[in-house]
Amino acid sequence: MDKRNVEPFGLKLIMQVYNFAQVCLNVYMIYGLSEVVGVPNIFGINKPYSANLEFFCFVHFLSKALDYFDTIFIILRKKYDQLSVLHVYHHASIGMVWAYLLQIGHANGTASYGAFINSVIHFIMYSHYFIRSIGLENPFKRLVTSAQITQFYSCMLHAVLVPIYDEIIPKKLAILQLCYHTTMIYLFTNFYNQQYKSKGKGKKTS
Numbered sequence: 001m002d003k004r005n006v007e008p009f010g011l012k013l014i015m016q017v018y019n020f021a022q023v024c025l026n027v028y029m030i031y032g033l034s035e036v037v038g039v040p041n042i043f044g045i046n047k048p049y050s051a052n053l054e055f056f057c058f059v060h061f062l063s064k065a066l067d068y069f070d071t072i073f074i075i076l077r078k079k080y081d082q083l084s085v086l087h088v089y090h091h092a093s094i095g096m097v098w099a100y101l102l103q104i105g106h107a108n109g110t111a112s113y114g115a116f117i118n119s120v121i122h123f124i125m126y127s128h129y130f131i132r133s134i135g136l137e138n139p140f141k142r143l144v145t146s147a148q149i150t151q152f153y154s155c156m157l158h159a160v161l162v163p164i165y166d167e168i169i170p171k172k173l174a175i176l177q178l179c180y181h182t183t184m185i186y187l188f189t190n191f192y193n194q195q196y197k198s199k200g201k202g203k204k205t206s
């Protein structure tokens, strides 16, 4: 047997623990950030800044550093097809976006919606990865990707509504959000089409 194809047992266990820890961490962030969402104001427009929201946006920023373990696992497992443009771009950029918001003091109020919805989606995503890491297939994988894309569209809508209705956060930040999520929708739609629609199903994005 070719030793290079044998998964080190320790790594498999570490990935399972890591994915489970990510699920728990995202539940914690959903709980902490839930203050921003409500009915009918689902985006928390004009939500006053609070120490709680700033703290949880900071936790969310730190979680983006933790997410780098995904990349480390991919490299250690030599699963280079997973090291897509989408993966590298997203992991390299999203931490900087949150660092910038924290630095200018606007990782708060309605901006917390982005952290909230991403925590919900990452709860779903790491539940999926946990299932995969214990060696099971997830029959709902396609729905996981659809949920991720829906998240980006919701952030686009948020970015359109903020300059019109929000009187607290600087309007230029909505432009940043629009640009960022346009790139994410493009990359993820590409991934979706290659993964689920093309003849060669199972292919990865470049």
Ligand SMILES: CC(C)(COP(=O)(O)OP(=O)(O)OC[C@H]1O[C@@H](n2cnc3c(N)ncnc32)[C@H](O)[C@@H]1OP(=O)(O)O)[C@@H](O)C(=O)NCCC(=O)NCCSC(=O)CC(=O)O
Binding pocket: 015, 019, 069, 070, 071, 073, 074, 082, 086, 087, 090, 118, 121, 122, 125, 128, 129, 130, 132, 133, 141, 144, 145, 148, 191
């Ligand atoms: C369903 C997806 C979540 C993942 O799809 P994939 O095709 O990449 O992955 P998959 O389900 O087929 O699993 C592939 C392999 O990853 C292993 N695996 C398990 N846990 C992992 C972890 N924490 N990090 C990296 N790999 C992991 C599985 O065991 C499996 O190994 P084996 O193949 O050996 O069995 C998809 O929607 C997606 O996000 N695709 C883009 C790829 C990506 O990098 N996504 C995360 C960052 S983007 C992001 O985070 C955006 C957002 O905010 O939503």
